[in-house]
Amino acid sequence: MLRCPMRQALPLFALLLLLSACVTAPSTDDCAANALCAARRAEPSAIATARGFATREGDTLTIRPAAAPAFSFLDHTAACEAHNVEACESYALMLASPVSHALVVQQFLYEGSAFFLIDTSTGRETRLAGMPAFSPDGRRFLVAPFDLQHDTGPNHLEIWRRDGDGAVLEWAHTFQQAHDEDPDLPEAYQTRLISWQGARLKLQFTTIDGRKWRGSLTDTGTGWHLDAKSPAGLFAQR
Secondary structure, three states, X not given: OOOOOOOOOOXXXXXXXXHHHHHHOOOHHHHHOOHHHHHHHHHHHHXXXXXXXXXXXXXXXXXXXXXXOOEEEEOOHHHHHOOOOOOOEEEEEEEEEHHHOEEEEEEEEOOOEEEEEEEOOOOOEEEEOOOEEEOOXXXXXXXXXXXXXXXXOOEXXXXXXXXXXXXXEEEEEEHHHHHHHOOOOOOOOEXXXXXXXXXXXXXXXXXXXXOEEEEEEEEOOOOEEEEOOOOOOOOOOO
């Protein structure tokens, strides 16, 4: 399968550390601080959970759907080393979710990254702006694209629903809505899923300077309701 990488408009870091350097002899701290290196270090566990739907051999991550031909994601680390912005890309299997019948692959680019939700039966790919966090039944997942280094697109929170061998966007909350609903916010915030119980998600929000508070996202039956307003006095009035 011939793949055409998609570029993000906003920079993530300067240049990702070379994967080869990560594999040979990185310090623990260096690897933990680098998204690609950390992802590839954790990948063997995800491949084991995938139970044959994904394998790696050197620079090639191969996806083996149950009812479709296998296809591969090929790292181009030499292009990254040569500062070739258009060709630089690497991949890691981030998650295997048996209950959702899906794999999640992250594509690391020279600037930014993208995620692909892959159906384990047909191999169909759904492109996402962030790492999905699945509901216990695997039918829905939360995506929070803003991660303290960059944001992707207009949404900072999304709920997706598995639909056949793909997924559809069910609900989205934009950066503009977050500002309108909480004018005291000085900046966008990162969202972390604490728990997903029934129709309610417990969330933790964190700003770049480390201020934290909690909220929730609830399926009311007629739509999703986000409670994310920062506590009174947490931020200075502007």
